[in-house]
Amino acid sequence: MALDIDGTLTGVGSNDISPAVKAAITRVTDHGVKVVLSTGRSLVGVTPIAAQLPVSFALCSNGAVWWDPATREIPKRTTFDPGPAVEKLRALLPGSVFAVERTGVGNLSLGRFLPGDLWGETVDATFDEIAATPTPRLVLRWLDRTPAELAFAVKDLHLPGVEWTTDHTEAWLTVVPADVTKGSALHDLSGELGIDPRDALAIGDGSNDVEMLRWAGHGVAMGQAPAHVQAVADEVCPTVLDDGAAQVLDRFFPA
Structure with missing residues (x-):
């Protein structure tokens, strides 16, 4: 399962995750599902989120930086000349x-x-x-x-x-x-983990989530996402203010 952070799990720029979202993500891992954070945030911005959740992996900087929370290592980092x-x-x-x-x-x-x-x-x-x-x-x-x-x-x-x-x-x-997106990073990571994208769930709200939502077998756009993001999703859930991600996860992974 791939999850955006800002506008999906938290308010934009916030590290506050609601109790409902935390509980839903924890329950997902109880079902044996690997949770991957897929975000535009840098690694420094991801660590306070990963500390609150049972995360298997994090794709930071829109997929340019891969981070393993268990080992604290960066197995992949792609750069360019700015x-x-x-x-x-x-x-x-x-x-x-x-x-x-x-x-x-x-x-x-x-x-x-x-x-x-x-x-x-x-x-x-x-x-x-x-x-x-x-x-x-x-x-x-x-x-x-x-x-x-x-x-x-x-x-x-x-x-x-x-x-x-x-x-x-x-x-x-x-x-x-070039050629780095959330979708491309998830494609590569799922290949390494032996996970079929058709079995993947992804939730996001921004333009940088479009490729991720297309990659997943079931892509969910948040209720406040722009129209072009909602258009590529399989489903549109309630907004982040309404704990939309938790509502989706509660349905797919009931207690």
């Missing part, structure tokens, strides 16, 4: 701030993000320092703009050699290496 993307996005979206992930530590930041935006230690950096730092994840916030304004501004954007998605709740854009 310089060309930052240069192009800075010209297209003036007033944006950027950060590149330093896995397990924090971020190098070009500009000041809003409080709570970034996980871990954040160090101010120059463009040259960021451009010289291979990273699994580059994030951008377009300050004082809306998600709709960002989506319109990047509708024709082409960034060679990377994958990118925007957020539907914030003017936020995430860039990861």
